[in-house]
Amino acid sequence: xRRRILVSTLLVVAITVTVLGGPLAITxxxxxxxxxHAELAGRLxxxxxxxxxxxxxxxxxxxxxxxxxxxxxxxxxxxxxxxVSAIGDTTDHTQVAETLPFGLNGSAxxxxxxxxxxxxxxxxxxxxxSAVLLSVAVGAVVATLTARRxxxxxQQVAGRAARLGAGDFRPAPHRHGIPELDRVADVLDSxxxxxAELVQRERDLVGDVSHQLRSRLTALxxxxxxLSSHPDPDVSVEGAAALEQAERLSEVLDELLSSARAARAxxxxxxxxxxxxxxxRDEWQGPVTAEGRTLRVRSAEGLVARATSARLREAxxxxxxxxxxxxxxxxxxxxxxxxKDTIVxxxxxxxDGVPSELAPHxxxxxxxxxxxxxxxxxxxxxxxxxxxxxxxxxxxxPAVFAVFLPVPRTDQVVAAPRPLPATGxx
Numbered sequence: 001x002r003r004r005i006l007v008s009t010l011l012v013v014a015i016t017v018t019v020l021g022g023p024l025a026i027t028x029x030x031x032x033x034x035x036x037h038a039e040l041a042g043r044l045x046x047x048x049x050x051x052x053x054x055x056x057x058x059x060x061x062x063x064x065x066x067x068x069x070x071x072x073x074x075x076x077x078x079x080x081x082x083x084v085s086a087i088g089d090t091t092d093h094t095q096v097a098e099t100l101p102f103g104l105n106g107s108a109x110x111x112x113x114x115x116x117x118x119x120x121x122x123x124x125x126x127x128x129x130s131a132v133l134l135s136v137a138v139g140a141v142v143a144t145l146t147a148r149r150x151x152x153x154x155q156q157v158a159g160r161a162a163r164l165g166a167g168d169f170r171p172a173p174h175r176h177g178i179p180e181l182d183r184v185a186d187v188l189d190s191x192x193x194x195x196a197e198l199v200q201r202e203r204d205l206v207g208d209v210s211h212q213l214r215s216r217l218t219a220l221x222x223x224x225x226x227l228s229s230h231p232d233p234d235v236s237v238e239g240a241a242a243l244e245q246a247e248r249l250s251e252v253l254d255e256l257l258s259s260a261r262a263a264r265a266x267x268x269x270x271x272x273x274x275x276x277x278x279x280x281r282d283e284w285q286g287p288v289t290a291e292g293r294t295l296r297v298r299s300a301e302g303l304v305a306r307a308t309s310a311r312l313r314e315a316x317x318x319x320x321x322x323x324x325x326x327x328x329x330x331x332x333x334x335x336x337x338x339x340k341d342t343i344v345x346x347x348x349x350x351x352d353g354v355p356s357e358l359a360p361h362x363x364x365x366x367x368x369x370x371x372x373x374x375x376x377x378x379x380x381x382x383x384x385x386x387x388x389x390x391x392x393x394x395x396x397x398p399a400v401f402a403v404f405l406p407v408p409r410t411d412q413v414v415a416a417p418r419p420l421p422a423t424g425x426x
Contacts, residue, residue: 005147013139021132028128032121036112040098043069044110047076048100051108061085071112080106153181160188163310164195196382197365203385210257217253221246268387270408271312273303273335273343280316280333288324288331295320299335305343305405311383312405315391318380319347319401327351327399338404345403346394353397362393 047066061078063085070076074095075088080103088111095111102108153176160172172189175182224246227239277297288295305312316333323331329350338344354362365378381391384403394402 003147005150006143009143009146010140013136013143017132017136021129024132025125025128028124029121032124033117036096036117036120037098040071040096040110040112041100043071044098044100044108047110048102048108051078051102063087070110071116073116074110074112076111077109078102078106079108150178153178157181157184157188160185164188164192196379199382199386206257210253213253214250217246217250221250268306268308270304271307271309273305273345274299274301276307276309276312277316277333277335277345280313280320283313283317284320284324288320291324293324293328294330295333296330297333297335299333300337303335303337303343304408306408307387307389307405311387312403315380315383315403316345316347318376318383319403322376322401323347323349323351323399341407343405343407345405346400347403348395348398348400350398353395353399354393356396359393359396363391 047069050066050069051061051063061080063076063078064087066076067087070088073089073092075086075090075092077084077086077090092111092113094114096114096117097109097111099107099109156174156176172185175185221243224239224243228236228243230236230239277299281295281297285295320331320333327349331347331349334346334348336344336346363377363381377391384391384405387405389403389405392402392404394400
């Protein structure tokens with residue numbers, strides 16, 4: 001993108017310079033020649049006016065009085081019926097000359113070396129070409145800056161769209177100062193909010209439906225279990241058959257829910273938690289330090305969780321930002337095993353925590369205890385749940401948010417070769 005913008009801009013500059021620079025150089029060359037002839041003609045008129053009194057004399061014209069008007073290396077020749085008077089170098093036939101009538105049937109010719117005029121022409125043309133080259137250089141600089149100003153925001157918008165497609169619904173507050181691109185960024189943010197709400201409603205619906213179906217199936221299985229032990233053999237057989245069908249329906253429901261969770265987390269892969277927490281620390285170290293606070297990471301060695309790197313970093317970034325805005329003291333990221341199948345990452349601080357009346361609704365969209373949008377925590381939960389994890393408020397005072405991530409199965413982990421420790425000379 002940047003290269004295409006740069007090449008197209010430079011091509012326009014080159015065409016403009018070619019179309020205008022050549023004619024301008026030719027015009028300058030001829031203009032200097034015209035100025036030279038005009039200057040000679042002006043001097044010659046002054047000479048003729050000065051010598052006009054001698055035009056009627058019976059003697060040859062005396063040119064000493066007008067010698068100062070002759071250009072260096074040039075000549076002045078005055079022809080009258082009584083003879084020819086000359087001053088200067090009259091042997092150079094390549095001189096530039098101007099002629100005016102003098103007296104009756106006479107003429108005056110003032111010349112200067114052509115080399116002088118050529119020198120002025122070359123200087124003026126060189127100045128024009130220098131201006132052309134300067135315009136090309138300025139055009140290249142402008143093209144580079146324009147390409148960078150357009151290409152970088154376009155790449156950022158494209159990246160934002162790609163993250164949105166990957167399930168990152170967090171708004172991007174940065175704008176580029178280009179109205180059209182800022183409009184696209186606004187639309188992407190609006191789409192992110194709408195998609196997050198849609199996905200959350202879908203998950204809530206699936207959760208509610210599955211809960212209701214499980215409850216009804218459990219009650220149905222209990223009733224059918226009683227019928228399967230009825231003293232009437234026919235009723236007992238039918239009850240056992242119905243109970244078997246209900247159990248199969250429950251298994252199908254479990255498989256559908258498991259497939260839905262696996263589809264949502266299709267982009268998740270095994271991640272080493274140490275590297276992810278270190279990346280979050282590096283990203284937020286500057287803003288946290290600027291507020292006079294400390295960010296610490298504590299993690300057990302060898303923790304591997306199944307998640308999407310971008311989603312996990314965004315979700316943890318939201319929690320760190322929340323602790324930075326609403327908490328106090330040191331912000332700590334702690335990674336540990338919750339059980340053999342789950343890893344938990346806790347984000348905590350030493351602030352006043354979450355008010356009791358706000359705690360049940362802290363992940364609801366639009367709910368906030370301060371002057372914020374109330375969107376961040378809802379999006380963080382959506383990001384975590386998209387990878388099959390869950391986000392909870394583990395403790396209210398001081399606030400501790402816990403991200404629970406599944407541990408990948410053995411067949412999902414591809415062991416990467418680790419470099420051998422470096423050994424020096426013994």
